[in-house]
Amino acid sequence: MFGREGSLWKLKRAARSGDCEAAFEVGACYLNGIGVDKDIDKAVEFFKMGAENGSPGAALTLGDMLEHGFVNKDGQRVADFDSAFRLFRIASEGGLAAGSYRLGLMYRDGKGVPQDMGGALALITDAAGKGFDQALVALFYMYRDGCGTDCDMKKALEFLKKAAEKGNEEAISRLEDLSPEQSDDLEK
Numbered sequence: 001m002f003g004r005e006g007s008l009w010k011l012k013r014a015a016r017s018g019d020c021e022a023a024f025e026v027g028a029c030y031l032n033g034i035g036v037d038k039d040i041d042k043a044v045e046f047f048k049m050g051a052e053n054g055s056p057g058a059a060l061t062l063g064d065m066l067e068h069g070f071v072n073k074d075g076q077r078v079a080d081f082d083s084a085f086r087l088f089r090i091a092s093e094g095g096l097a098a099g100s101y102r103l104g105l106m107y108r109d110g111k112g113v114p115q116d117m118g119g120a121l122a123l124i125t126d127a128a129g130k131g132f133d134q135a136l137v138a139l140f141y142m143y144r145d146g147c148g149t150d151c152d153m154k155k156a157l158e159f160l161k162k163a164a165e166k167g168n169e170e171a172i173s174r175l176e177d178l179s180p181e182q183s184d185d186l187e188k
Contacts, residue, residue: 023050056094063087117148
């Protein structure tokens with residue numbers, strides 16, 4: 001697919017010259033086997049390069065890999081919550097709603113950082129404000145259960161409805177399961 005003069009070769013050269021978005025794209029090629037054989041270690045190398053040079057997308061992707069763990073070429077599982085937290089911060093500060101959401105979840109769950117429900121609420125609210133539907137669902141649960149905020153079922157249901165309007169399957173399913181009283185609250 002890519003020859004010596006092809007796009008991947010040019011992207012690699014640009015990545016090695018400090019182009020953070022080129023590094024992100026090369027990492028994605030290796031992660032997904034686009035134009036090259038899948039190679040997790042090479043993907044990590046380029047995502048790390050991209051994140052270090054300021055790519056929010058590279059930081060988010062590598063953070064996700066490190067939070068959930070991945071298996072390297074030596075068959076070892078690699079996971080690192082502390083690094084994932086730092087990478088999600090880069091993604092969040094780079095304006096990615098998913099970065100704010102993932103950082104908020106780490107605060108909520110105390111992964112890689114002491115648990116901070118107020119910090120979690122602020123970050124997840126930021127992601128929801130940018131239209132990130134998973135953040136809207138998370139806010140439903142936080143307001144329903146009083147996590148980082150007072151319990152407020154009316155507000156919780158508003159978040160759930162917004163997520164459903166965006167096509168979020170979990171939100172749609174939860175709305176279908178509402179009791180008649182909860183459905184009445186949603187209509188008011």
